[in-house]
Amino acid sequence: MKIAVLGSGMVGRTMVIDLATKHDVTSFDASEYALELLKSKSTVIKTIKADLSNYTSYQQLLKPFDLVVTAVPGFMGYNTLKAVIEAGKNVADISFFPEDALQLDELAKEKNVTAIVDCGVAPGVSNLIIGHYNELMRIESFECYVGGLPKIRKKPFEYKAPFSPIDVIEEYTRPARLKENGQIVTKPALTEIELMDFDAVGTLEAFNTDGLRSILFTMPHVPNMKEKTLRYPGHAQLIIALQRSGFFSTESIRFKNEEIIPLQYTSAILLKEWKLQSNEEEFTVMKVIVKGKMNGTIKTIEYSMLNRFDAATQTSSMSRTTGYTCTAAANVFAEGLFNEKGVFPPELVGKNETCFNYILDYLRQRNVNWAKKEY
Amino acid sequence: MKIAVLGSGMVGRTMVIDLATKHDVTSFDASEYALELLKSKSTVIKTIKADLSNYTSYQQLLKPFDLVVTAVPGFMGYNTLKAVIEAGKNVADISFFPEDALQLDELAKEKNVTAIVDCGVAPGVSNLIIGHYNELMRIESFECYVGGLPKIRKKPFEYKAPFSPIDVIEEYTRPARLKENGQIVTKPALTEIELMDFDAVGTLEAFNTDGLRSILFTMPHVPNMKEKTLRYPGHAQLIIALQRSGFFSTESIRFKNEEIIPLQYTSAILLKEWKLQSNEEEFTVMKVIVKGKMNGTIKTIEYSMLNRFDAATQTSSMSRTTGYTCTAAANVFAEGLFNEKGVFPPELVGKNETCFNYILDYLRQRNVNWAKKEY
Numbered sequence: 001m002k003i004a005v006l007g008s009g010m011v012g013r014t015m016v017i018d019l020a021t022k023h024d025v026t027s028f029d030a031s032e033y034a035l036e037l038l039k040s041k042s043t044v045i046k047t048i049k050a051d052l053s054n055y056t057s058y059q060q061l062l063k064p065f066d067l068v069v070t071a072v073p074g075f076m077g078y079n080t081l082k083a084v085i086e087a088g089k090n091v092a093d094i095s096f097f098p099e100d101a102l103q104l105d106e107l108a109k110e111k112n113v114t115a116i117v118d119c120g121v122a123p124g125v126s127n128l129i130i131g132h133y134n135e136l137m138r139i140e141s142f143e144c145y146v147g148g149l150p151k152i153r154k155k156p157f158e159y160k161a162p163f164s165p166i167d168v169i170e171e172y173t174r175p176a177r178l179k180e181n182g183q184i185v186t187k188p189a190l191t192e193i194e195l196m197d198f199d200a201v202g203t204l205e206a207f208n209t210d211g212l213r214s215i216l217f218t219m220p221h222v223p224n225m226k227e228k229t230l231r232y233p234g235h236a237q238l239i240i241a242l243q244r245s246g247f248f249s250t251e252s253i254r255f256k257n258e259e260i261i262p263l264q265y266t267s268a269i270l271l272k273e274w275k276l277q278s279n280e281e282e283f284t285v286m287k288v289i290v291k292g293k294m295n296g297t298i299k300t301i302e303y304s305m306l307n308r309f310d311a312a313t314q315t316s317s318m319s320r321t322t323g324y325t326c327t328a329a330a331n332v333f334a335e336g337l338f339n340e341k342g343v344f345p346p347e348l349v350g351k352n353e354t355c356f357n358y359i360l361d362y363l364r365q366r367n368v369n370w371a372k373k374e375y
Numbered sequence: 376m377k378i379a380v381l382g383s384g385m386v387g388r389t390m391v392i393d394l395a396t397k398h399d400v401t402s403f404d405a406s407e408y409a410l411e412l413l414k415s416k417s418t419v420i421k422t423i424k425a426d427l428s429n430y431t432s433y434q435q436l437l438k439p440f441d442l443v444v445t446a447v448p449g450f451m452g453y454n455t456l457k458a459v460i461e462a463g464k465n466v467a468d469i470s471f472f473p474e475d476a477l478q479l480d481e482l483a484k485e486k487n488v489t490a491i492v493d494c495g496v497a498p499g500v501s502n503l504i505i506g507h508y509n510e511l512m513r514i515e516s517f518e519c520y521v522g523g524l525p526k527i528r529k530k531p532f533e534y535k536a537p538f539s540p541i542d543v544i545e546e547y548t549r550p551a552r553l554k555e556n557g558q559i560v561t562k563p564a565l566t567e568i569e570l571m572d573f574d575a576v577g578t579l580e581a582f583n584t585d586g587l588r589s590i591l592f593t594m595p596h597v598p599n600m601k602e603k604t605l606r607y608p609g610h611a612q613l614i615i616a617l618q619r620s621g622f623f624s625t626e627s628i629r630f631k632n633e634e635i636i637p638l639q640y641t642s643a644i645l646l647k648e649w650k651l652q653s654n655e656e657e658f659t660v661m662k663v664i665v666k667g668k669m670n671g672t673i674k675t676i677e678y679s680m681l682n683r684f685d686a687a688t689q690t691s692s693m694s695r696t697t698g699y700t701c702t703a704a705a706n707v708f709a710e711g712l713f714n715e716k717g718v719f720p721p722e723l724v725g726k727n728e729t730c731f732n733y734i735l736d737y738l739r740q741r742n743v744n745w746a747k748k749e750y
Contacts, residue, residue, distance in 0.1 A: 155616075155619060156615070156616035156619050156620055157616075157620060238613075238616055240531070241530075241531035241532075241613055241616075244530060244531050245531055245532060245644070245645065245648040246644050246645075246647060246648055247644055249644075253643055253644070253646075253647075255639065255640065255642075255643035256639070258633075260635075260640055260643060262640075262644045264630065264631070265630065265635055265637075265640045265644075266644075267630075268628055268630035268635060269620070269621050269622055269624075269628070269637050269640075269641075270620065270621075271628075272621060272628075273620045273621055
C-alpha cells in the first residue's frame with residue numbers, strides 16, 4: 001500500500017519506520033532536518049519537504065496515495081484532517097487537536113472516506129477498550145489512569161515531557177469533564193488527588209484532567225466515567241502552589257518597564273527543568289478499569305500497560321505506545337477490516353471485535369503489552 | 376533634644392511619632408506623600424523634603440540637630456551613616472545595610488561621634504541579649520529564632536512582607552554563616568529545617584538564614600551561634616522547589632524575543648501574593664536562647680517575644696519591635712547613658728547593664744514585652 005505520513009516529529013518518525021516494514025511509505029514534513037533524520041534510519045523511506053499548512057495543496061500532494069496518516073502538531077490537526085478528507089483519502093489521525101473531529105463526520109461520509117481519529121494510547125487504546133466492552137456488558141463505570149514519566153526522579157517536579165511546558169500547564173489548568181451518576185460534571189484539573197500503586201513502578205498520584213474527549217458523547221448511556229493523569233507523588237501539590245500564587249496567570253503584569261505574562265515566563269523557566277532529552281529513559285504507565293453487568297453478573301475488567309524507553313531503537317515509550325496504535329489502525333485499513341464511512345474515534349472501531357483484537361495483537365508484536373484481568 | 380530622623384518609611388514613621396512625644400523631631404524624606412502622612416498623624420512633627428542620597432548636603436542639613444536617627448533603605452544605609460558621622464553627629468541606625476558598619480569605627484572615633492547600628496529586633500535585641508549575658512556568663516551557645524508572619528494563613532506560601540519579594544528571596548539564597556565548635560561555617564539558606572512550637576502561635580518551622588552579622592566577629596569566643604528564620608510549616612519546601620527549578624536564577628534566559636531574568640519575574644509574580652497590606656494583621660515572634668556557665672553552673676537563659684499588629688495605632692508589630700528598639704537607643708543618648716565613641720552594634724551597648732535594662736523597659740512601656748526564663 002502507498003501510505004503518506006504527514007508530520008515527522010517524534011511520533012510521526014516512529015510510525016513511518018514501523019509502516020515502512022510492510023508498506024511503501026512517504027514522509028512529509030516542513031523540516032529538512034526531520035526528514036534527513038528519517039533517511040538516516042531507513043533507506044526505503046521516501047521523503048517530501050512540504051509546508052503542510054498549505055491545505056489547498058493536499059488534493060495534488062496526496063493523489064498517489066492509498067492511505068494517509070496524520071501526525072501534525074495539535075494546533076493544525078483539525079484543518080489537516082479536513083483537507084485530507086476533502087482529498088478523498090482514508091486517514092488515521094493522531095494529532096490530538098482540541099476541536100471536535102465528529103464535526104467532519106458528514107464531510108467524510110459525503111467524500112466516502114473513513115477517518116479514524118485520536119488513535120493513540122489515551123485517547124486511543126482506552127477508547128478501544130470501552131468500545132469493545134460496551135458490546136459485551138452494561139457498563140456502569142469507566143476509569144482511565146495514564147502517565148508518561150521519567151525513569152530518573154529529580155526533585156522538585158519529578159517530571160519530564162517531550163513537549164513544551166505550556167502544553168502541560170494547559171492540561172493542568174483546563175477544567176476536567178467527568179461523568180458522575182449520568183451527569184457530565186466539570187471539576188478543576190488537579191483535583192481529587194489519590195495515591196495508587198503500580199507493579200514495577202511503585203506509588204504514583206492520580207488527579208483529574210480533561211482526557212475523556214469523544215467518549216463523553218459517544219457513550220451517553222455510561223453513567224460514570226473519569227480520566228486521571230499519573231505523576232510521582234507531590235507533583236500536583238507543587239503545580240497547585242504555582243497556580244495559586246499566580247505563576248500560570250495569562251493576565252500580563254507590569255514589572256519595571258515590561259509587561260510580562262506569568263504563564264509564558266513560567267514556561268520559559270520550566271523548559272530546561274521539564275525537558276525530556278531524546279535519549280532519556282522514560283516510561284508510560286496506564287490502567288483502564290471497566291465495571292458493569294455481563295450476563296447478569298457484576299464484572300470488573302482491568303487492562304494495564306507499562307512500557308519503557310527502548311534503548312535498542314532509542315525510541316521513547318510515549319512514541320511507541322501512541323504511534324503503534326495509530327499504525328495498527330492504518331493496517332486495519334490495509335487489511336480491509338474496517339470499511340464504514342465517516343469519522344470514527346477508536347471506541348467506534350473497538351466495538352468491532354476483529355479490529356479490537358487485531359490492534360492489541362499488533363501492539364503486542366511490538367512489545368507494547370496490555371495485560372488483562374477480569375474479576 | 377533636637378532629633379533628625381532620616382527616612383520616613385514604615386519604621387521611620389513609627390519612630391518619629393514615638394520620639395516626638397519627648398523630643399523636637401524633624402522627619403526627612405524625598406517623598407512628599409510620606410511626609411504628609413506623618414503630618415496627618417501629629418501636629419508637632421516638623422518635616423523637610425530632601426534627597427538623602429545627596430550626602431554632601433548633610434553637613435548643612437544636620438547642623439541644627441543634637442542627634443540623628445537613620446532609617447533609609449538598606450542599599451543607601453552605609454553611605455548615609457558615613458555622611459552623618461562625617462557631619463559629627465551621634466546617630467542611632469536601623470537601615471540594615473549589607474556593608475560592615477565597623478569599617479566606620481575609626482572615622483567615628485576621629486569625629487568624636489557615637490554610632491549605634493543594627494538597633495532593631497534581630498539584629499538588635501538579640502545582640503543586646505548576647506552582649507548582656509556575655510558579661511555575666513561564659514556563653515557556650517547562642518540561638519536566635521525570629522519571624523514576621525501574617526495572621527491570616529493563605530496557601531501556598533502563608534507569608535506576607537512589607538518589603539519586596541526580591542529582598543526576601545535574597546535572604547533565602549544568601550549562604551548562612553553559623554558558628555559551630557568554634558568555627559565559622561557556611562551552610563545554604565533554608566537548610567536544617569526544624570519544627571518549633573510557640574505559645575499562642577502554634578507550630579512554626581525554623582531554617583538557617585544569614586542573620587548573625589556583627590556578633591560573628593564581636594563574640595569570637597562564643598563557640599556556637601546560629602540564627603534561624605521562622606515561617607509557617609511548608610514554606611521552606613516550596614521556596615526550595617522554586618529555587619531548584621530555576622525560578623530564582625539571575626542568569627537571563629531567552630524566551631521568544633526577550634531576555635528574561637527569572638529572579639526578577641518571579642519577584643514580579645510574587646509581589647501581589649506576598650504583599651502585606653498596610654492594615655493587614657501580622658505578628659512578630661522571636662526567641663533567643665543563651666546557654667553557658669554562670670558561677671560554675673550550666674544555665675540557660677531564654678528570652679521570648681510575641682508582638683501583634685496594633686489596630687488602635689494601625690502600626691505593624693514589625694515597625695514597633697524594630698522602631699522602638701532604635702528610639703530606645705536614641706533615648707539612651709538623650710539620657711546620657713552611653714558615651715563611648717565609635718561604631719557600636721547593640722551587643723557592645725548591651726554589655727552596659729543600665730543601657731540593657733533601659734532599652735527593655737522602654738520597649739515594655741510600649742507593649743513590646745520580652746519574657747525571660749532561666750533554668
